[in-house]
Amino acid sequence: MTKSTANGQSKRGAVLALVEEKYRKPAKELKPFEIGDQVEVHQRIQEGSKERIQIFSGTVIARRGSGTREYFTVRRIVQGEGVERKFPLHSPKLARIVVKRSGRVRRAKLYYLRDRVGKATRLREGRKVIVEVLGDEGAKSTKAKQS
Amino acid sequence: MTLGLLGRKMGMTQIYDDKGLAVPVTILELGPCTVLQVRTKERDGYEALQLGFADKPRRLAIRAERGHVARIESKRNKARQAGGATLEPKANCEPKRYIREFRLAEPASQKVGENLTVNLFENVAAVDVIGTTKGRGTTGVMKRHNFGGLGASHGVKRHHRAAGSQSGHATDRGNSGKKKKGKRMAGRYGNERVTVKNLKVVKVDPENNLLLVRGAVPGFSTNFLMVRPTNKRRKTIIYQSAPSKKAKK
DSSP states (O other): OOOOTTOSTTTHHHHHHHHHHTTSOOHHHHTTOOTTOEEEEEEEEEETTEEEEEEEEEEEEEEEOOGGGOEEEEEEEETTEEEEEEEETTOTTEEEEEEEEOEEOSSSOOGGGGGOOGGGGOOEEOOSOOOOEEOOTTHHHHHHHHO | OOOOEEEEEEEEEEEEOTTSOEEEEEEEEEOOEEEEEEEOHHHHSSOEEEEEEEEOOGGGSOHHHHHHHSOOOOHHHHHHHHTTOOOOOOOOSOOEEEEEEEEOSSOOOOOTTOEEOGGGGTTOSEEEEEEEOOOOEEEOHHHHHOOOOOOSSTTOOSOTTOOOOOOOSSBTTBTTOOOOTTOOOSEEESOSEEEEEEEEEEEEETTTTEEEEESOOSSSTTOEEEEEEOSSOOSOOSOOOSSOGGGTO
């Protein structure tokens, strides 16, 4: 197979990227959050005609996939029970992601946290500079609540 | 009996609709397709358009393929012209890799050499996609015909994926013990022509010759496909961002 214009094989990746581009969030919004970070995920929930924001906070233990299909997993302990939620990174339903604390970790998937209880689930503090707010929409209202 | 287009599967991905829900889509590169021949009732016995998609290097095309899309000097042509015969019109384009016909109910309004683009699907709500499925080689009955197989335990030994009994002493073919004709068994699976009907059109992108449909289409990525507006009515439209189906009617 050659690179001729009629041949789709060489263009396939480019076409996928082209289609997905419109549905992706800008890279600068997403760059700073990493595996091991303590985050708050602000999710838009539709209730009838009203929309409200629900917050899920926990540790990012995995990022998976590429393009618009990328998602990340957040783990937290609720009443002694481990709860994990997966969020599509580029979903418009994700209002914003706030990094509360950065963790220093040595692997890309923190599945070992599932076997740990209590104090052992803590991660060492990581980067000193934390970009706190990712995503712009709904930023004002939540900021007010925090302060 | 509707005109469609030829194209190829580019792969699947996921996009978000205006409600923020993820939609699984297949990206199809459709056209531009060149009209290579117009079939008419008088000459061929049926109305149809023959389309070609994707250029083939001339060095790889045989003389017949080159002569099909453009006029080639030949003694026979010269003799026919000298004899007063009118030669068939040619599209005057590069040889094509994928050539198919679309049967039509009415005589075609298009001429040989015309280019058709994905604009054809501008007001279409749903399409049928025809393609060749992935060849799976020799497979057992569980994969090929969705048989249940035998038990995993309770004394079943070495027959877990077996087809089971094929016939008895008294079947429809007399007391012969012969199997019924068409008994489903293991064998070659895949690599066959399949039509997937009623796939919703999510987006038409004339600029890049792309059509996005909801759901999967047959075959591997870069597989050649025929796509036509569906003749089925969509019963429930889950969400609609393209022009409504009323426009289609």
